[in-house]
């Protein structure tokens with residue numbers, strides 16, 4: 001069969017190949033990007049689904065508006081307000097996960113050959129999605145405080161990109177969080193250079209101690225004109241359930257209208273049943289309680305993973321302990337003559353029945369082969385200790 005040329009730009013993900021091995025009996029996996037299903041508020045979601053089917057079966061089971069189910073848009077407006085960002089219900093559209101928002105951004109903004117700046121490393125699905133639209137991706141370096149803003153400014157001046165894609169809070173895979181000072185500078189740079197900034201924020205609520213700095217969106221009120229250049233993607237996936245497929249996109253009016261048009265031809269609208277259930281759920285005052293449990297559980301798992309890595313791998317590995325989210329981003333140092341290639345290490349680890357993802361696929365170019373991503377979200381504390389001990393043996 002002759003497939004479309006656009007598929008030539010992407011490879012099947014190395015991670016997907018690795019996932020095939022995860023079914024091995026007894027394996028402990030730090031490889032996935034899934035939240036812990038044991039923490040889903042099943043009772044609240046069941047109650048919400050039953051309630052909307054009882055009170056509003058017609059609209060909930062009928063076709064609906066492409067922009068989203070209005071009661072959910074209203075609830076999401078309140079949710080964003082509580083996070084410090086003023087967004088009218090009509091200032092956002094509901095998307096089928098934030099993944100669809102990323103696709104709509106690609107569809108509406110990227111022409112073949114357009115330059116797009118992403119963090120190095122960044123979310124693999126964004127790399128693949130933007131490449132499908134013909135983007136020429138340019139990686140901007142990051143450190144523990146997120147993207148290096150001096151370098152980003154330089155890259156923007158040099159390449160005049162169509163857009164800059166950032167995960168400012170508890171990045172996937174980096175775990176890094178952009179400092180407040182850098183956030184403000186990025187908004188100023190966006191206005192001065194007329195550059196679209198996409199803020200992808202699925203992890204911002206998963207903080208372990210203090211809340212992270214306000215989102216670019218929330219800060220945009222203090223930088224005149226910056227809202228005109230800002231696109232914000234949110235999601236219920238990591239705070240309620242990814243199976244609901246409820247995300248949202250906040251953007252300037254004209255972009256939102258075009259994204260809505262493209263969504264119409266793609267899936268017509270996000271499932272009304274899950275949108276209505278999510279809207280009802282958000283009125284129940286359960287989310288804060290459910291989130292408190294998620295934060296506490298992940299914080300403990302992250303602490304144990306950090307301590308275990310230090311004791312089992314010592315100076316053969318370096319990492320920045322994340323303050324939230326789901327991931328450790330680590331680098332093999334080669335100390336004591338140990339392996340530095342994370343793909344080779346991943347294969348040995350699988351033999352010892354422990355899995356993680358090598359970091360290379362998360363780079364748009366010039367991959368650092370010594371990096372790796374470890375998720376602490378789904379394994380309990382005992383499994384984390386055992387899994388990291390196996391990593392020590394594998395290395």
Ligand code: PMP
Pocket residue numbers: 033096097098099100123167172200202234235236237242246247
């Ligand atoms: N952006 C980032 C950075 C992610 O890590 C993910 C999920 N792993 C998504 C977007 C997509 O999430 P969803 O479509 O479930 O909202």
